[in-house]
Amino acid sequence: MKAVSIPSGTNLTALYRELVGDYPKFFKMDTLSKLGFLLTEMLLQGTEGRFTPREDRAVLVFSRNGSLANDINYAKRMEDFPSPALFVYTLPNIVAGEISIRNKYEGETSAYVLENYDRQLIESIVREAFQDRITRDAIVAWIDCRSDSEWTAQAWIETK
Amino acid sequence: MTKVYCIGEGLYTPLGSTVDTVLEAVREGKSARLFDRSGYSGASFFEHIALEASRNALKGIEITPGTGFVLSTTKGNVEHIGKEDISLAASAARIAGALGIKTKPIVVSNACISGIAALLQGVRMIRSGEYDKVIVTGAEVHSDFIHSGFDCLKALSPEPCRPFDKDREGLNLGEAAAAIVLSSCHSEPSSCHSEPSSCHSERSEESFEISDGVIRNDANHISGPSRTGEGSYKCLRYVMENVRKEDIAFISVHGTATPYNDEMESVALYRAGLSDVPINALKGNFGHTLGAAGILEAIVSMAALEKGIVLPTKGFHEMGVTYPVNVSALERPASGKLIIKLLSGFGGVNGAMVFRKGGAQ
16 A cells, blocks of 8 residues: 655645646645645656546545644734635635545545544544445545644555 | 444533423423533643543443544634644544543544534444444534634624524524434344444434445635535535435525625535425534534434424524525424535535435335
């Protein structure tokens, strides 16, 4: 099983330029979404038939801190004129939405928050997600973004 | 496949804390969106209401070592941001601990469809055979944080919200908690200790079964609903594989009363061939309760079908969506044996769930 990760503190803009370069929406994403976007690029680049709309692949994102890093960014700007875009990223599932938009995944997307990185529990939840009658595989990611410079980020694909 | 039943339902809302009280309030067209917090002095109002609703749902039900816990919320304790650990995982652990749950809690935070996503997670946990009961609790409290966000999105209505109405101007935010206990057995406690097939009780006549559920993404935009209602339509198409249209008593739609959401839902219902099925929306009574909405609205809808009625859509007067839909402006008799609950949310997520009346096939 192919698995990818992005070390904490990596320069994400540089990584984006190296891997993609032509998806300007990247720059409005929060760190959590940037990490999810880049992890899936690392997983999927060169895959045959990529970007063809499909309903049979789920995107399941796990973490301990959810959108907390961006919640803090938003709370700091609340008193002034916060941008609507910044608020939307204060939800842990937006990263799954960004991955879906990029890859045209029209299947199940969900975000789970767990007390810690518990591979066994994650595997059970992924297996349970395969009860969906159409889902055949899933992009699974543990992206725990503690701040804009400190995170654990890894992703892999699981098949039913 | 293992059948999964709702064996306990609990509410804690500004309109009341028992299912009967809340149902009557909705029938009378009452509305209350925020709690009166005077008299509360604890550390976390969010965890307090989640616990109250959970305890109400658990009345007469025993927590076993194999009981799971799923929490549905978007922002949890965010009102305390900057002052303490507001992580959703920590909240879930405290709530689970207070309830005496021994398994590891799971938080589902899937924007405004969290309630359906959490119930679906609970249903799947029962079907996996690894849990004998799962309590699924949805809760959301109002905060400056959430208000500020929806305000800057220009999604808030200055007036009481008007789902599907031509003069709708946006949503009202609400707060509430709601909980459902799921089990493969119809009932609690003593009659059920072995195979699901051996479960017999008085309650089996009335327990609703969650017979299907699904989540689909629009893959279109993170904050704007799809113009073609793509994800919501796909959800309806999925659940309709196992539903006869004439069996649907009503569809409890998301109906936030934002111009885009309601329009999108009308497109999805039309595409699914469900324009003539009665629909209603409860946001005019409770406001949009975010992570609690799916569970709260499901419980109230089940109680309505039990009484044989389709609840009124408070705030709706004149049709304000492009595609034909059969909005219940006033209470009317329900015919049919199941309810479909619909939700949509930021991140392009949509969900649908089927609640089948006890004994109905």
